[in-house]
Amino acid sequence: MTATGTAVTDRSGHAGDSREAADRAADERLRRWRLVLGGEDADGTGRALAGSDVAMDGALSALYGSGRRRGRNAADRSAGLGASAPSVARWLGDIRTYFPSSVVQVMQRDAIDRLGLSALLMEPEMLEAVEADVHLVGTLLSLNKAMPETTKETARAVVRKVVQDIEKRLATRARATLSGALDRSARISRPRHRDIDWDRTIRANLKNYLPEHGTVVPERLIGYGRASQSVKKEIVLCVDQSGSMAASVVYASVFGAVLASMRSISTRLVVFDTAVVDLTDQIDDPVDVLFGTQLGGGTDINRALAYCQSRITRPADTVVVLISDLYEGGIRDEMLKRVAAMKASGTQFVALLALSDEGTPSYDREHAAALAALGAPAFACTPDLFPEVMAAAIEKRPLPVPEG
16 A cells, blocks of 8 residues: 555656646746737737836837837837937846847847937947947948047947957957968979978878888978968958948958958958948058948949959959949949959959858849859858858869858
């Protein structure tokens, strides 16, 4: 009896625990759906909120507007942040309290798009309250010309923080990857005696070791050209600064500074819309570069490529990187002829539809197909992949085009 009774008790306990866990999971699902759906009578959850969930729901309601209650007893069904900076500042503080950084950045972008908060970003106290990211930088750059002087220094500080974070994440790996590519591209198989790299030569010829003579017969010599310490490659970054390319402009400015810091690479940075601006003299400071751009406007890729082509002096040692969604407002046929001419001269040509983490953007598929037919496939590139793309271009290998 005792053994049987114990067994029954154990089974009953486990069943009770399982039911409690299932109830907790069901309640959590209802809580999440309640926050998503907004608490209208027809949301079907029947779930009331308490504690910090009420404040979280209020923050969501303020942003996502009509159809959401601002609390359990709110009478009106519309919401918003209002026009006052203090209420927006409080809201920014709330979302940073209740949501992770990645969600905060999404909500800020939605607030700018849905509630027209761009004007408030021109107030220094507002800029100090926001969560800075690449998208916010793009918004600030688009407001640059209208921004009052009292706000510009704060805006520059916000932009610099984002730039430094990107540099910290990407710069070291980019330099290492590109340095290796430069070394490999400069390696020659018939070096002069003083240019022989003996360490690599010995390792490459170990199979030719003659034990009876205690020596290695170097059938293949490996070395570097006499100009190994001078400029090996010239890179031209040609960046579309139309409004849709904001994140790409930010990342391109950072990579431009990284490339410019390498003595073996001569880097030129050109931005364009319908006009062409050479920002090479500012390339050491990405913040200066970014505030030298003007997001928005039309696009004349042909004109930009004509300028870049005119600056090429060593075609076989030059890589031209066009970063654009390829919506051409200029002369399409001339653009394609320029790409073909550069490739025929020995220049490596890379076409990136975007340089960002946002996935494949909207782009002109007809122009992308035309470039692919010329041997210049156009593809979206993440910042993490960019060093590998540049390394392949420097070594004149096939580019690592992502699938899909």
